[in-house]
Amino acid sequence: MDAHSGDHQADHGPYVRVMDGRKILFDGEGFLNDFDDWSEAVFETLARERGLTQITDQHLRVVRFMREYYAYHGRAPLNRQLKEGIGLSVMALEKFFPDGLKHGARRLSGLPNPKTCN
Amino acid sequence: MDNTTLIYLDNAATSYPKPAGCMLRALSRYLQLGASPSRGGYDLAREAETAVSDVRHALRRFFGADENYPLCFGSNATDALNTLIQGLTEPGDHVVSTCLEHNSVLRPLHHLRAQGRIEFDLAEFDASGFVNPDDIAAMILPHTRMVVINHASNVLGTVQPVSAIGEICRNMGIPLILDVSQSAGTIPIEMEKWNVSGLAFTGHKSLLGPSGVGGLIIHPDLPIRSIRFGGTGIDSANLFHTQTFPYRLEAGTLNFLGILALGESLSYLQEIETHRYRQREMALTEKLRDGLSEIYGIDLYAAQSMENHLPLITCNVRGYVAADVGAILDGDFNIAVRTGLHCAPLVHERLGTAPNGSIRFSLGIFNTGASIDAAISAMSIIARSA
Numbered sequence: 001m002d003a004h005s006g007d008h009q010a011d012h013g014p015y016v017r018v019m020d021g022r023k024i025l026f027d028g029e030g031f032l033n034d035f036d037d038w039s040e041a042v043f044e045t046l047a048r049e050r051g052l053t054q055i056t057d058q059h060l061r062v063v064r065f066m067r068e069y070y071a072y073h074g075r076a077p078l079n080r081q082l083k084e085g086i087g088l089s090v091m092a093l094e095k096f097f098p099d100g101l102k103h104g105a106r107r108l109s110g111l112p113n114p115k116t117c118n
Numbered sequence: 119m120d121n122t123t124l125i126y127l128d129n130a131a132t133s134y135p136k137p138a139g140c141m142l143r144a145l146s147r148y149l150q151l152g153a154s155p156s157r158g159g160y161d162l163a164r165e166a167e168t169a170v171s172d173v174r175h176a177l178r179r180f181f182g183a184d185e186n187y188p189l190c191f192g193s194n195a196t197d198a199l200n201t202l203i204q205g206l207t208e209p210g211d212h213v214v215s216t217c218l219e220h221n222s223v224l225r226p227l228h229h230l231r232a233q234g235r236i237e238f239d240l241a242e243f244d245a246s247g248f249v250n251p252d253d254i255a256a257m258i259l260p261h262t263r264m265v266v267i268n269h270a271s272n273v274l275g276t277v278q279p280v281s282a283i284g285e286i287c288r289n290m291g292i293p294l295i296l297d298v299s300q301s302a303g304t305i306p307i308e309m310e311k312w313n314v315s316g317l318a319f320t321g322h323k324s325l326l327g328p329s330g331v332g333g334l335i336i337h338p339d340l341p342i343r344s345i346r347f348g349g350t351g352i353d354s355a356n357l358f359h360t361q362t363f364p365y366r367l368e369a370g371t372l373n374f375l376g377i378l379a380l381g382e383s384l385s386y387l388q389e390i391e392t393h394r395y396r397q398r399e400m401a402l403t404e405k406l407r408d409g410l411s412e413i414y415g416i417d418l419y420a421a422q423s424m425e426n427h428l429p430l431i432t433c434n435v436r437g438y439v440a441a442d443v444g445a446i447l448d449g450d451f452n453i454a455v456r457t458g459l460h461c462a463p464l465v466h467e468r469l470g471t472a473p474n475g476s477i478r479f480s481l482g483i484f485n486t487g488a489s490i491d492a493a494i495s496a497m498s499i500i501a502r503s504a
Contacts, residue, residue, distance in 0.1 A: 080448075089450045090449030094442050101445055
């Protein structure tokens with residue numbers, strides 16, 4: 001499955017892009033610097049650039065769940081919380097997003113870069 | 119969180135669960151004895167010091183070191199390696215190490231080089247994951263201050279030929295510093311017999327102790343400087359740090375609870391006939407290796423032979439990033455593994471698995487055949503979905 005097979009983006013240092021009519025700062029791995037810079041328009045642009053051309057309600061449900069969870073708890077949901085929250089297996093969720101969950105869904109949801117090496 | 123059904127295969131990060139009896143006994147002793155060891159002449163403080171000394175003796179015996187070898191406690195192996203590397207090197211020195219090292223060695227070396235204090239060379243490992251002792255010998259220069267190596271790779275599980283490297287170091291008069299983070303408690307270690315001049319250990323991996331306690335053992339003639347200064351409980355009138363061992367390399371109050379718990383877990387390891395557990399662990403590791411190698415789409419690294427190998431298997435699933443496989447194993451199968459670079463980036467560079475790393479299954483004495491069957495089955499399902 002090619003969508004999952006690529007390495008995550010190499011770190012080329014922070015950069016600014018104009019999206020949805022605003023200047024938005026990204027870190028070197030393509031994560032938003034500011035959680036509040038996210039919008040569904042930003043999501044759609046980033047998703048298309050990563051090869052997600054057919055955005056469905058299910059995709060939006062996942063990113064909204066991740067954002068709401070983060071806004072309330074101050075951290076990303078655990079694997080089992082994501083599974084319970086969406087009602088799909090983690091494996092199914094991985095397939096939903098190019099680059100999987102950590103480098104796909106999390107990045108497209110505007111959550112901060114976890115910066116972990118795993 | 120209910121962990122009763124968790125299949126824990128991340129023992130190379132830390133052993134889990136810990137033997138509950140050991141932890142509870144240590145806590146009970148701490149509640150009784152918890153004065154500050156070697157601070158104060160009253161009986162309770164002296165009893166606390168005796169308890170710490172008992173663990174020092176037990177650890178020396180465990181690692182095959184003579185009673186006159188100083189044992190200094192610290193917080194973990196990284197702490198001990200920093201003390202050894204920074205305490206032994208002088209400006210202009212050269213160090214030999216390997217590409218198998220953990221960041222606990224690589225980062226101190228890189229920082230010291232960036233400060234202009236040292237230079238170093240790193241020996242490569244072969245396709246099976248082993249360093250050739252002759253390569254180490256060839257790198258030793260007139261101003262080489264030490265050879266520092268990982269006894270067993272935390273990524274590949276390969277156990278390095280320390281005895282041969284120790285002989286080279288002895289013949290060339292170079293101290294050998296050994297990182298036994300992964301091997302301690304899994305393979306017998308003979309510090310003196312292998313001509314190891316400095317050994318860094320941590321308590322929380324296969325020694326089954328708690329996190330936050332580790333240390334180093336050194337040859338009594340090793341000329342090492344203090345790199346931290348402060349209270350020791352002795353020689354208080356001196357405004358410079360005492361040079362008496364073990365205090366020379368111990369500044370501030372020790373982690374007494376951690377030391378007591380490590381002492382208890384060491385006794386436990388000796389009571390349970392560890393070698394029988396380890397044989398079973400290796401049999402389970404072979405079963406895992408064989409099971410994974412039969413699954414189309416899984417690539418194994420340095421697992422052709424389990425000789426001189428830890429109970430650890432590293433692999434990748436073609437079509438998946440390692441971290442995503444870890445998330446699936448966790449979320450869908452309740453299996454805990456470590457993915458990514460394992461704090462050993464050069465190993466992954468050499469394997470061609472950087473920047474995403476790999477999936478590491480590391481077994482411990484509490485794993486069962488059923489847990490390995492479950493891991494193989496889960497990996498088969500994941501590989502089929504890729």
